[in-house]
Amino acid sequence: MKSDKSFLWRYRFWYTVFWIFFVNILIFSLIILLVRPLWSDINYFVSEFTNLKFQWLMLLLIVSIFLTGYGLFLIIRLSPKRITKNLNKIALFPRIFLIPVLIIWDFMLFLLISIGGDEIGIVRTGLEYISPIIFFFLILIMTFSSQKIIFNIIKIWEEIKEQERWKFTFNKDLLIIAGILMIILFGFILPFIFIPVNVIQGDIPPKPKLMAHRGASHLAPENTLIAGQMAAEIGAIGWEVDVSISYDGIFFLMHDSLLKRTTNVEDIFPERINDDATMFNITDLRLLDAGSWFSDDDPYETIADEFVDLQTAENFRGEKIPTLDEVLNLTRDYNLYIDIDSGKPPKEHPFYNQYDELLINQLYDSGLNEKIITRLSSNLTKNMTKISSSQDIASLLEEEVDLLNTIHTLSNDQFQEYQDANITVMVWTVDTVQRFSQVWFLGVDFVKTNALHLLIPLETPVWTINSQGYNLIWTISIILSLIGATLMYILRNRKNLN
Known part of the structure; x- marks a missing residue:
């Protein structure tokens, strides 16, 4: 009797462990698939940490699929119809192996959610789709x-x-x-x-207008003139740019605080590879190649997928970091909107306190007026398009903003509330036709995207009923x-x- 009870307890324990393992790894695999638009950023983060460039999430997905199959195999092998009183048929390996792997995979899931931040909401929207x-x-x-x-x-x-x-x-x-x-x-x-x-x-709402996030950044090096030009020629109504200021007070485009991801700073200034971009003067910044990284790394696989031909990719080599003056001139030439994402330099920077004032003055002098979308506020910005990231409807109405700028993973109810309050909404950053179709149905007015080549051709949402x-x-x-x-x-x- 005691032996039977011991057998039953061990059987139930290991059968439960196998099911937990299988379901856990299956969910992990599904999440990896659903965060596909974030793979490039996460791979870069892991590559920086390990100092090894690799398709880490693809490797993780392959291993997870194998482990899911292994978990299913163990469940079938230990199913009530097959089990005998000889639990030794279950090898020692899975009994030692499964629980540590489960802990490691759950820890990686925690890291994935942490790295993804607000963008991890695409798991929920993907499941809805x-x-x-x-x-x-x-x-x-x-x-x-x-x-x-x-x-x-x-x-x-x-x-x-x-x-x-x-x-x-x-x-x-x-x-x-x-x-x-x-x-x-x-x-x-x-x-x-x-x-x-x-x-x-x-009826289906009107198609959202497309803003090119850092230019056509999946087709050309981000935050460069060629990226802005390509965005305009493809059909974007505007582009979002990241504005920094050089050590000698010239505004230029750069998203990262460091230059090493998108330039060859390690070749030109190897001793300054970890210096903040704003600590370089404009002459030094203009010595850098801001295009070859895109041609060499094909970070979004658009060259491999032939959205960008090889000759065009080669022409990106030698592309310079543009000044804000050049960017405003291009914006005027193509009659685009420009969304200014401003980022102050470190406090020790000589223009730290003057950053906002200098930027506002340069934007005002451009004469682009309502074509400029800005979060900055002064008497000189009155004719510009005012944007806010506040999600509170009362605050938005009180501030009389022109646009709400928010992440695309808000709940459907929140989007409906903005629509009911007649608030114009711009969301960031939508890079799949599936999610674009969803925000289209939600009545969103503007969408920032890196994937113009996928969203511009869409004439109707992917599916509806x-x-x-x-x-x-x-x-x-x-x-x-x-x-x-x-x-x-x-x-x-x-x-x-x-």
Whole structure:
């Protein structure tokens, strides 16, 4: 008896561990796939930490898929139909290996979420986009499991009927069955509770206007004149640029505080590779090559995928860091909007205190007026387009801002509230046609993107369906599921009788 109990305990423990391992790694793999737009940034972060350039997330995905398959293999091997009282058939390796791997993978998931920051919200939006597929497989699973539930319900009911009314005692199996039925019922109504935004009742809103994030930054080196020119020629209405100030007081474009990611500073000034970009004077900055890194690294695989031809990529070599004067002139020539993302230099910089004033004066002198989108505020910015990142509707209305600039992963309800309050919304940074389709349905007005080559050609969202058709499809699916479960029960019962 004691041996049987020990066996049962060990069996349940390891079977539970295998299931936890399988589900955990499966979820991790799905998250890796859903954060595909962030792969480049995360790979760069890990490469900086390890000092080794590599497609880290691709490697992690491959290993995770293998581990998911291994977990499924262990579950099948230890399934109730196959198990014997010889648990030694489970090799020592998985019993030692699984729990440490599970801990490591969960730690990596924590790091992934931390590195992704607010952008990790694309996991939620990605799940919403594929939710009809998830619901479909969920209904299939419930269809095949329901016939077993029906069999057990009838069996328990027959046992209850055989008992005398006054001798009836509570049956814990009945409670379990009732709980499972509630779960199945909830699964059936899920499609009617979590309705994807692609399901619409009226007309499709107008297509959001596209702003090129750091220029056409997946097609050309970011924050360069060629990136701005390509954005205009492709069809963007404007571009967002990151404005820094040199040590001698000249504004230039650069996103990172360091120059090593997007220039050849380690070749020209190897002793200054870790110096802040704003600590260089403009003459030194203009010596740097801000284009070859794109040609060499193909960071977004647009050269490999032939969105950028090899000759064009070669022409990026030698591209210079542009001054703000050059950028404003290009903006005027192409009649673009320009979103100024300003970043103050370190406090020890000689122009730290004057940064805002100098920048406002230069923007004002450009005469671009409402074509300039800025967060800065003074008497000189009154004719410019005022933008705010505050998500509070009352504050936005009180400040009388022209645009709300926010991350694209806000909830659907929040976007609806902005639309109801007639607040013009610009979101950043949308790089997939799937998410672009979603914010299109949400009525967003402007979208910042790195992936102009994917979003400009879209004439309609990727997929849509009206609410009546959506409800009809799921109603029919549930009815067919119940019919299928009943038929499977009848066939199983007939087989048992035979």
